[in-house]
Amino acid sequence: MTRTPGIRVAVSTVIFSLRRTPGDERAAVVLPLVKRTRDPYEGRWALPGGWLDVAENLDAAAARTLAETTGLAPSYLEQLYAFGAVERSPSRVVSIVYWALVRPDEAESAEAQHNVAWFDAASLPPLAFDHAEIVDYALWRLRNKVGYSRIAHGLLPAEFTLAELREVYEAILGRRLDPANFRRQVDTSGTLIPTDDFRTGSHRPARLYRYNHDVELADRGPLPR
Amino acid sequence: MTRTPGIRVAVSTVIFSLRRTPGDERAAVVLPLVKRTRDPYEGRWALPGGWLDVAENLDAAAARTLAETTGLAPSYLEQLYAFGAVERSPSRVVSIVYWALVRPDEAESAEAQHNVAWFDAASLPPLAFDHAEIVDYALWRLRNKVGYSRIAHGLLPAEFTLAELREVYEAILGRRLDPANFRRQVDTSGTLIPTDDFRTGSHRPARLYRYNHDVELADRGPLPR
Numbered sequence: 001m002t003r004t005p006g007i008r009v010a011v012s013t014v015i016f017s018l019r020r021t022p023g024d025e026r027a028a029v030v031l032p033l034v035k036r037t038r039d040p041y042e043g044r045w046a047l048p049g050g051w052l053d054v055a056e057n058l059d060a061a062a063a064r065t066l067a068e069t070t071g072l073a074p075s076y077l078e079q080l081y082a083f084g085a086v087e088r089s090p091s092r093v094v095s096i097v098y099w100a101l102v103r104p105d106e107a108e109s110a111e112a113q114h115n116v117a118w119f120d121a122a123s124l125p126p127l128a129f130d131h132a133e134i135v136d137y138a139l140w141r142l143r144n145k146v147g148y149s150r151i152a153h154g155l156l157p158a159e160f161t162l163a164e165l166r167e168v169y170e171a172i173l174g175r176r177l178d179p180a181n182f183r184r185q186v187d188t189s190g191t192l193i194p195t196d197d198f199r200t201g202s203h204r205p206a207r208l209y210r211y212n213h214d215v216e217l218a219d220r221g222p223l224p225r
Numbered sequence: 226m227t228r229t230p231g232i233r234v235a236v237s238t239v240i241f242s243l244r245r246t247p248g249d250e251r252a253a254v255v256l257p258l259v260k261r262t263r264d265p266y267e268g269r270w271a272l273p274g275g276w277l278d279v280a281e282n283l284d285a286a287a288a289r290t291l292a293e294t295t296g297l298a299p300s301y302l303e304q305l306y307a308f309g310a311v312e313r314s315p316s317r318v319v320s321i322v323y324w325a326l327v328r329p330d331e332a333e334s335a336e337a338q339h340n341v342a343w344f345d346a347a348s349l350p351p352l353a354f355d356h357a358e359i360v361d362y363a364l365w366r367l368r369n370k371v372g373y374s375r376i377a378h379g380l381l382p383a384e385f386t387l388a389e390l391r392e393v394y395e396a397i398l399g400r401r402l403d404p405a406n407f408r409r410q411v412d413t414s415g416t417l418i419p420t421d422d423f424r425t426g427s428h429r430p431a432r433l434y435r436y437n438h439d440v441e442l443a444d445r446g447p448l449p450r
Contacts, residue, residue: 092279094321
């Protein structure tokens with residue numbers, strides 16, 4: 001058996017947030033990319049990440065490289081997949097990829113970082129390595145997971161209106177949802193708890209809801225938390 | 226950034242099959258383990274696996290190490306999770322774990338291999354490294370996945386009776402299912418196609434079904450196949 005000479009382990013993270021542009025009907029799913037300052041792919045945009053340290057657990061490495069490159073500390077961080085194709089990099093690199101959700105207000109804190117910019121997931125620039133394929137897979141996982149878990153919570157404040165929750169679903173699924181049907185589905189799911197507070201503003205007051213915290217954000221099974 | 230000195234990459238596989246024991250009401254989920262012949266954990270049972278070769282893709286490494294240790298070439302092999310805790314091994318090893326399903330007739334071919342034995346997933350011996358935790362996670366994924374994909378097909382021949390399909394579900398879920406309810410759920414799911422053939426034997430003839438192959442065994446999204 002070969003002792004894996006020349007194989008290095010990296011950790012990368014796909015971080016999704018939501019951006020509302022005034023005038024746009026629909027919020028957009030956005031993600032931060034880091035401009036590479038060295039070869040290979042110098043000048044190209046890439047996912048935030050870095051090398052795994054020998055004394056560091058995988059999820060700690062994901063959190064660390066994320067903080068170093070974007071300043072973000074997301075509330076939800078989950079392992080996505082290990083990408084290890086031989087030809088994905090000039091040298092042999094296995095990347096353990098994590099994905100994370102951050103609320104729009106958290107995402108703004110990353111804007112100021114050097115060489116970091118947020119992009120609409122639907123119109124990305126050319127990416128370094130196999131990162132376009134990784135983003136595609138993460139988007140697919142996000143769309144799937146929003147259907148059977150309360151993952152949308154990771155993009156919302158603690159209290160939110162049904163219209164705000166629907167906006168998250170619409171952005172992730174890429175299509176409009178009927179408000180009455182949406183309200184009915186949410187009501188029967190039992191995952192939301194109505195509060196006594198209302199959002200007031202230019203529209204008529206809308207009741208604020210919060211998630212039922214007896215339900216896990218996403219069922220991760222017996223994995224350590 | 227550290228260049229990952231001393232981190233090695235291994236690939237391991239959790240292979241599930243089904244064993245029917247005459248007299249037992251329920252089939253058992255079983256998996257093959259390999260007895261370790263060197264330290265660390267010499268003499269303990271461990272998941273089949275080996276080192277990733279520098280010129281080898283991850284799934285090719287999973288298939289190769291599986292064939293080398295058990296002689297198995299399963300029809301379904303999917304990446305499960307990357308386990309990389311610092312203390313999981315005396316030296317630093319990140320294991321990319323795959324999981325596979327093999328039919329009972331395929332599983333028998335592995336019996337003859339040296340140092341390989343099949344164990345009931347519900348009563349495993351002490352395992353090397355963090356392999357007990359890995360098996361727990363794989364079992365959880367199997368139970369989850371059987372609910373929303375046609376994954377049970379990986380444990381069945383091309384044609385099967387509804388009773389045989391129900392037996393697979395009962396073994397995975399660890400509980401009896403009502404035959405009439407089960408038939409109704411399968412009928413409305415549209416995933417099965419009735420054939421004109423019947424299984425005859427000691428019971429009254431039972432119609433054989435096959436899976437609708439227009440549906441993927443499991444939706445893997447945009448990952449390469």
